[in-house]
Amino acid sequence: MKQILIMCEYLILQHPGHNRVYYNLAGELALAELKIAVQRLSVNVTDVKVIEIANVRYLSIITEGVLSSNDFQILSRLSFVFSMYQLDTYNNKNILVPIEQYNYKYVDDKISSMLKYPGKTNELFTKMMINVALLSSDFNYDDAINLLDPVSGRGTTLFEACIYGFNAYGVELDAKSVSDSILFFKKYIQTERYKNTANKRMIYGKDKTEAVYVNEFEYARSKEEFKECDNRKVLAVVNGTTVDSDKYFKPKKFHLIVGDLPYGIAHGNKTVKNKGGITRNPSELLRSCVEEWKRTLKVGGVIVIAWNSFVVSRTQLQSVFAEAGLEVMKEPPYNGFEHMVDKSIKRDIIVAKRVN
Ligand SMILES: C[S@@+](CC[C@H](N)C(=O)[O-])C[C@H]1O[C@@H](n2cnc3c(N)ncnc32)[C@H](O)[C@@H]1O
Structure with missing residues (x-):
């Protein structure tokens, strides 16, 4: 039987950063870091890009299947992550469903x-x-x-x-x-x-x-x-x-x-x-x-x-x-x-x- 793949989209809102000079440049760096991270995820990733929704910049990952909790543990650690969402639609409107971040910190940041x-x-x-x-x-x-x-x-x-x-x-x-x-x-x-x-x-x-x-x-x-x-x-x-x-x-x-x-x-x-x-x-x-x-x-x-x-x-x-x-x-x-x-x-x- 042919397996049906569910395409999912996840959005990451970028950390505003402690240093404005660094933040302004950090979009490209975040994209490069994310592209390295997605190679470790449990599902195939078909696209990684920067998008804008309602004038706000997000990093988007499109996956063939749902991400696991281990995948979210990897994503939670990325340097630019402020908050993560799964993108859904309802009545032709975008809905951002918040994803709980993994608390990995042994020492406070x-x-x-x-x-x-x-x-x-x-x-x-x-x-x-x-x-x-x-x-x-x-x-x-x-x-x-x-x-x-x-x-x-x-x-x-x-x-x-x-x-x-x-x-x-x-x-x-x-x-x-x-x-x-x-x-x-x-x-x-x-x-x-x-x-x-x-x-x-x-x-x-x-x-x-x-x-x-x-x-x-x-x-x-x-x-x-x-x-x-x-x-x-x-x-x-x-x-x-x-x-x-x-x-x-x-x-x-x-x-x-x-x-x-x-x-x-x-x-x-x-x-x-x-x-x-x-x-x-x-x-x-x-x-x-x-x-x-x-x-x-x-x-x-x-x-x-x-x-x-x-x-x-x-x-x-x-x-x-x-x-x-x-x-x-x-x-x-x-x-x-x-x-x-x-x-x-x-x-x-x-x-x-x-x-x-
Ligand atoms: C760019 S700074 C690192 C700053 C550090 N990441 C921080 O945030 O504090 C480079 C460091 O390399 C050190 N350094 C230079 N030559 C070195 C050597 N031969 N052995 C060890 N440290 C050296 C310098 O003293 C300097 O502290």
């Missing part, structure tokens, strides 16, 4: 929006990079994900990873950024009454003059959860150079590597003291550490890096990843993320997978 500072990566953009990485990898949101931000700054990626309940690891050269992120996180989990332990230990180096330290927290929502070691989450930041990432972490530790490379310009008047790493040239920095990052990445794991495409071309970065034996995702929608941030920054992301 205010954790990554509270801190404001020059050079901060927009938190919605960061969440988008994490989604693109996870959805392009061989892993799922409910796996016990270890995420590394190899240029973690003051921690936006790490805090976004905490919201998802991922274990978050950072490497950052600038000692002040490391201590700011650690102090903020400590205060946050204490105020929100997470059960936690904190320690600082030497992770690398022959003696004290060469010592590289990691600040590590283990935390859980309650005393009961904390008792079971498997339930504990980790946030750890190494004050060191990303070029030595493979010296700080075991091989194949990470499912995802997500970071926002230095933009090749100074933010404010602040300069970063260099301990042997390269701070401002994204291409050179990447070339000097891509092999090391790859060693720490699991097979099936994905690297997503944002960079300033005014300073280095996409082709240059693609060849750096390809030479390291990583599979670069070049086809649409992966080439749909480039956007202007300001006069000196045109930001883009590159996605590469470890296939062996």
